[in-house]
Amino acid sequence: MRYRYIAIRLLQTVPVLFGVSVVVFIIIHSAPGDPVVNMLGIEATDENVAQIRQAYGLNDPLYVQYANWLGGILQGDLGQSLTQNRSVTALIASRLPATLFLAVASMLIAVVIAIPAGIISAVRKGSASDYGVTLGALTGISIPNFWLGLILILLFARTYNVFPPGNYVPPSEDPVAAIRHVALPAITVGTAFAALLARQTRSSMLDNLNQEYVKMAKSKGLGSRKIFVRHALKQALLPVITVAGLQFGYLLSATVVVEQVFAWPGMGRLIWSAVQQQDYPTVQGTVLVVATLFVLINVIVDLTYSYLDPRVSAS
């Protein structure tokens, strides 16, 4: 039953990704402006432009261009960047680790802070710590991340030299430095995420504590710690995981801005510059990769669900 469920969930991602590829392709190609002109500058001769257009297949009808692109993807080739003399695949390979590192670090920070905070807040509903968490979460959601990034740099990098202001160091090279360098950008991205998770954890924990089976557990004579952990927490985390999965998209989009602030050489900056230069293949490739990541994360969330909640794969 479970394998069947996994198979269905994985097969379902195929049409989604196909849809994403179509939408991305259409949007980028309907944007005004000409990438070749961008590429060559205003002094380019018409001949040069025509040559390049020919070379990159930009004169073909759109559906042919799309078919070529799709054909390439199926063979693992995302095409050639219009602005940099490299394949899109190579570009992404060089940028993706930095972004993933940032995303995972942000997520860890958020989860480590938010879930315990949410639980405490729910279990001690109405106490000072509950108000503290609620207020903190509200603040966290309200602060724009680019501003928070700047303030953190000002405070922890300029005034008190505690952390370096960004600059990616691959964790494979120097793990300690890598962590020091990722601290500020990860806090910047993670704050709003943490705030959201804390609120979700609190409300779903409260919801569970009001369930009949919690009363039942109490009537058995179990102590409150056992009731919270065994009978409420596992289920309370289900919606939290869903939200976390969905918000992974937020995380990736936040990196576009935050990577600019911290000069972080990740996907965000790559997308940013590619869009500005109308580098069709690079935009298409990066967005598709990000979308795939997003879909995969949510498949993983669903599968986690079926592991945590025995009812899911059955229905």
Added chain:
Amino acid sequence: MTDALLSVRDLTTEFATPNGSIRAIEDVSFDVESGEKLGIVGESGSGKSVTARSIMGLLDENGRIANGSVELGGHDLTSLSERELTDVRGTEVAMIFQDPMSSLTPVLTVGTQITETILEHRDVTKAEAREQAIDLLEQVRIPDPESVIDTYPHQLSGGQRQRVLIAIAISCDPDLLIADEPTTALDVTIEAQILDLLEDLVSDRETSLVQITHDLGVVAETCDRVAVMYAGRVVEQGPVSEVFVEPRHPYTAGLLRSTPRIADVEPELLAGNVPDPGERPVGCNFAPRCPHSTDDCHVDDPPLEPAGAASRPSAEGRDAAPAEGREVASGEGREAASAEGREVACVRTDDIGTLEPIPEAKREQTATPEVGPTIVEGERVEKDFSSADSLLDRLLPGGEPPVRAVDGVDLSLAEGETLGLVGESGSGKTTLGRLLLELTDRTGGEIRFDGRPLAEVPEQELRSRIQFVFQDPNSSLNPRQTVGKILRFAIKKHDAATDVDDRIAELLTEVGLDPETRHDYPHQLSGGQKQRVGVARALAVDPDVIVADEPTSALDVSVQGQLLDLLDDIKRERGLSMVFISHDLSVIRHIADRVAVMYLGRIVEVGDTRGLFGAPQHPYTEALLSAVPDPDPGAEVDRIVLDGEIPDPKRPPEGCNFVTRCPEAMAECESHDPELVANDDGEVACLLHHDVVRGESADGATVSDGPPESEAGDAARADGSGDSV
């Protein structure tokens, strides 16, 4: 104080609400002796569940015990800390919750949930605890406990889950079990099993039991003593055999008299509603509804006092004016009969004397009143529900077979008739009701309305001639629309010409509501009022047929009685036909002219109400009737408890659907599927009564080589085996 095991004294529980604190229960006092079974009975809002939860210390966080004590085994539970209470819960007192669906933690296995209780209170290893858990599952009669122990709650049926809850409750041998409506969520035949089980466990272990229920029948069959609660107070208590036979409090009598019974009596109306906590009247809470009330009743709350044994008033005085009762009750009665342990909270009890629990009026059963021609007719109606809803589900192997909810059903409804459709959950009764209105598409068969196939009846006509009354008024009335708006929509949809405002007022009056109700939103109405609005909406289009799906199952006995009377009146006045769907046989008995009993998607028996209830033909009908708890403690209980549960409708048994549970199953039942065949007393699908096999009646194909009795079958099914389009 006393030597009772549990002694509740003056228990008062308050809940903090935005409008100030509200007393849910007030001055509740009762005792439970060792080994005694006490029933606490009352309608919703009576405070019976709050009483149970106050004893257990399981109140919601806005609740608190304002006064009183709960002494159990020598200590006052109300004064214990939460930590001290954990030692008491489970070992000295345990609770069986109402809803087995929501009372087990869905992410933990059954085994974990049983063993954690044992591990908490007993000094045993995990392996020992597991063994004990298996043993407990065996004691609650769960088949194959070794594998059930590792299942999750959602994999079990409702009845099995309730058994698991019981296993948990008895796991540490508590002295007192509190069962809060343990069978309310269950089907009648499963209810009978669970009540049997509880009875056996409690007497084997000499455990005391507090059974909380709204069902007088359950109390009559399972309890020694009863406390009747009304609006937060105990109004009467004493031995069941006395209270239910000679009630002293007018509410007890009213409740008993208004309860629909299987027996041949017409239930009486108990007018009015239970007041909400916070809106209770000054003086006796029941006074505004009480036929015996005088000015004295509106002064003070009557205390619960030992009732003097009054003699029964003369026959004339029973239901008559209180003045007559007064003469009879004075004097001599006091010392006469045993009044041991009887208490009543009524200032006029000496005047009123004892009351009569059963209304005199017999049902005036005109055999199926002026039945007109057939208006709705179903032939071999089928409905499958497929669990494979997505394309991938259908393409991949290993999917589930479809659920056959309605499996080739023939039925007819005559003009002016009320057809009761009765069955347990999963029998397909609701689906069949919906198919009649094309609220859902059928998979096979034909339904004719006025002789025309439904496909030929224009939707507009169909919708204005058949209407549906839904089970749950909370979800079938739009919460954002006022009553007026809801009705306006229905009226305009079908007849734009009439003066809508007049019509709304007319409809509301017809269903017994104040026309001003039109300005209210559904949430401002009580359950009974909401359901009246549901009826008014159905009537708005002047239908010929009403299909009512469990319209009273969410309502209390007294409100249910009011609604049933309303439906009956409306039906008579308007000459409507009605299909009344219910799981409750007593209700069906009360309202239907003819009854069809469904089991696992089939109709197993049809007959006129009196005949079917008097002499059921199908073993299932017989078991169903015998399983209904009777509020008369003197009633002869000859209960047939069916084994097992309703089979999975995805995999119905071979042969007769009922064969797996039938107490009279024969060898041929396992291979031959009986046809519904007419005889002198109705129609029945059972090989005990005929030998016509399903689908082959036209050819006279019968079970074995016995004499072909299939003429009867052919007569019943003039059109042969029903291969219609």
